[in-house]
Amino acid sequence: MKQADLIDHFDLNAISGRDGGFTDILFQMREKFGFDHVAYAGVNPIKGTTHGHMTYDDAWADHYVKKEYYRIDPTLTEARRSIAPVDWGRLEHTRNFKTVFRDAHDFNISNTGLTIPVHGPYGDIGGLSLTSNLPAADFHKLRQETISDLQSMAVYFHDLIIRSDPLSRILNQPNLSARETEILQWIAAGKSQQDIGDILSISHRTVEVHLRSARTKLAALTTPQAIGRAISLGLVYPE
Amino acid sequence: MILVIDASNKHKFTSYMNDMFRLRARVFGERMGWDVTIQDGMERDKFDDLNPAYAVGLDDQGQVVSCVRALQTTGPHMLADVFSTILNGEPPLRSPTLWESTRFCVDTKRLRGKDGMTVSFATCELMIASLEAAKNAGITDIVTVIDPLMDRILKRSDNAPYGYVGKQTDMGKVPALAALLDCTDERINRLRNFAGIHHDVFISEDEITAAAHFQPANAPEKPRIDLHSYCNEQIASAENETEKAAALALQQALAHRFQSARAIDA
Numbered sequence: 001m002k003q004a005d006l007i008d009h010f011d012l013n014a015i016s017g018r019d020g021g022f023t024d025i026l027f028q029m030r031e032k033f034g035f036d037h038v039a040y041a042g043v044n045p046i047k048g049t050t051h052g053h054m055t056y057d058d059a060w061a062d063h064y065v066k067k068e069y070y071r072i073d074p075t076l077t078e079a080r081r082s083i084a085p086v087d088w089g090r091l092e093h094t095r096n097f098k099t100v101f102r103d104a105h106d107f108n109i110s111n112t113g114l115t116i117p118v119h120g121p122y123g124d125i126g127g128l129s130l131t132s133n134l135p136a137a138d139f140h141k142l143r144q145e146t147i148s149d150l151q152s153m154a155v156y157f158h159d160l161i162i163r164s165d166p167l168s169r170i171l172n173q174p175n176l177s178a179r180e181t182e183i184l185q186w187i188a189a190g191k192s193q194q195d196i197g198d199i200l201s202i203s204h205r206t207v208e209v210h211l212r213s214a215r216t217k218l219a220a221l222t223t224p225q226a227i228g229r230a231i232s233l234g235l236v237y238p239e
Numbered sequence: 240m241i242l243v244i245d246a247s248n249k250h251k252f253t254s255y256m257n258d259m260f261r262l263r264a265r266v267f268g269e270r271m272g273w274d275v276t277i278q279d280g281m282e283r284d285k286f287d288d289l290n291p292a293y294a295v296g297l298d299d300q301g302q303v304v305s306c307v308r309a310l311q312t313t314g315p316h317m318l319a320d321v322f323s324t325i326l327n328g329e330p331p332l333r334s335p336t337l338w339e340s341t342r343f344c345v346d347t348k349r350l351r352g353k354d355g356m357t358v359s360f361a362t363c364e365l366m367i368a369s370l371e372a373a374k375n376a377g378i379t380d381i382v383t384v385i386d387p388l389m390d391r392i393l394k395r396s397d398n399a400p401y402g403y404v405g406k407q408t409d410m411g412k413v414p415a416l417a418a419l420l421d422c423t424d425e426r427i428n429r430l431r432n433f434a435g436i437h438h439d440v441f442i443s444e445d446e447i448t449a450a451a452h453f454q455p456a457n458a459p460e461k462p463r464i465d466l467h468s469y470c471n472e473q474i475a476s477a478e479n480e481t482e483k484a485a486a487l488a489l490q491q492a493l494a495h496r497f498q499s500a501r502a503i504d505a
Contacts, residue, residue: 081246081290083311083338084376090247116377118335119289119314147377148336155313155335175330179404205421206402209380213332216313 022053022161029153030055033146035130036110041076042118042126042158047165051126060107067103072096079115080127085147088113112139116150118158122171126161128154152221159219176235180214183207184230187223189239240297240442241368246290248444257281258303259295266344271386272411286310286317286341294368296345297442298356301450305365307343309373312382317341318404318417322384325417326405332382338373340383363396363434367427368441374422381420386413393418397433398426 026038039054052070054061070076074097079086088111091097101111113131120126128150132139163169176184179200186196193211197204211223218233220226230236244252260281267273268282275282289310296305310316316339318331345365350358373381382404385393393399400418407416420426431437477483 078247083290083292083309084245084372086247119311121314121319121333147375148379149377151335151377177326177329177332179329203401205380206419209332209334209337209382209402209419212334212336213312216334 022157023055025157025160026053026055029130033130033150034142035132037131039129040126040154040157040161041070041080041129042161043124044162044165044168045123046168046171049165051161053161056109057107060104060109063103063107069100069103073100075100075113075115075129076127079129080117080125082117083119085114085116085150087143088115112136114143116154118154120158120162120172122168124158124162124168126154126158128157155216156219156221159216163219174217174219174229174233174235176214176217176230177210180210180217181230181235183210184214184227184236187211188227188231188236241364241440242295242297242442242444242447243292243368243372244295245292249290251444251448252295255295255297255303256293259293259306260287262303262306262346263342263344265346265348267342271413273413273415274411284321286315289315292372294365294372296361296365296368298350298361302349303346304350304356305345305361307365307369308341309338309369309381310341311335312337312339317384318382322408322415322417325384325408325415329405332404334380336377336379338376338378338381340369340381343369343383343385343389359396360434360436362392363430364436364440366393366396366398367430367434367436370420370422370427370430371440374424374427378422381422383418383420384415385418386410386415388413390416390418393420397429 022040026040030036030038037055039052039056041050041052043050050070052065056064064070064073074091074094075086075088077096078091079088104111110131110133112133113129116128116130118126118128130150132142134142159172163172182200183196186199187193191199193204193207197207200207211226214230215221215223215226218226218229220229227236231238242252242255244256249256260283264275264277264280264282267275268277276284286308292309294307294309295303298304312318312331312333313335316331318326318339322341323331343365345358345361347358350356350361369381383400387407390400398420400420402419404417404419407414473486473489474483477486
């Protein structure tokens, strides 16, 4: 499917060990999707930790952390309460908004951007923020073209962060349905999605939805990665 | 016209939210007999506390005539919890590009009783809005928990589900099932052609605020004070039983005015 095109080109092998490779993934996202900066902030209530990763220069990152803006920044605190992506233009210009964006402006950070909120099953929440210096119309176009992939990347990244904690990893064991396992098994056997739809007497789009769900549960970006992981967990048998 | 209410603007629209909860109480509590919690005439559940997104349909008088609620399937949602029997004990779908839609309903009583918007129009307008709002958020598919009647309505409006998950399950007077819809232009166009709806179905926050602003000039004289709060204050401050009875009688007598005197809570 077209949707996975951009994501398929993520070079997961190129990710270095630095900070678990998290920042490298954000730099790759910035590159692939064409935004100026990408940042992630999330909270793991099980471990009681907050996590932040960003592509911003050290000067802005240091200033941001020193001023504790992550406590008041509405692109985090407000935006991640929603379920839909929040365009920053929609945020109310509260005192907190002005405080953060006045400084951001001094560091040449654009106030054009959006935040994609993520809500996990155990009260874990996160937000992936992307900024751009493009004019409004171009930014709108970029948003339209990338939004679906960004949704996938936001959840993928959030799950990686949450699963970096061993306890949370145990709680987040992939809980595949019989249907999802069945479909992965057929793919491992070399069947196409169309074939599988015919075999199971369901539409190929239903196959696709189950497959996407299986990928998410296995914290995999691509189907081959999901199959590999399912085999290593003994959920699917290699053919 | 459809207003989208979520975490970022719900504080501006508490009166619409309350009307929506009242509509849900009538539909899911009374008509469908589902096991829902109704308090003060409003049906709310724990998922309403998770900042879902709502699409709320308004008629020309600004009355709530339809609503639906969306939740992410990556986090807590109804199929993972209260509707899990539909899935036969299987774990639910979890996907960043799949939203769950629940509590879809239309105020058939109000719409059948008068000229103007039909039930079919209100239903189609809300369905178009749900699909378009989801698509705009990068969502590719919706899993929707509906009753068999709604399933027939979807099929009749050239908007048939492309699949189902789990099985039809008894919920009250009416069974429930989980259907899959794609948020594609193809589906949206089919639905728009069926309904003959070609306008932008959304009303923006600004438009609604402006409409409220102009209302006093066109609308019949509205009470200058908030009658509802006034009555509650009178009841609360009553010093003896006689005063209290009088205050309650006043509230009773004015009850119909509360219905007509609605405004946006700024």
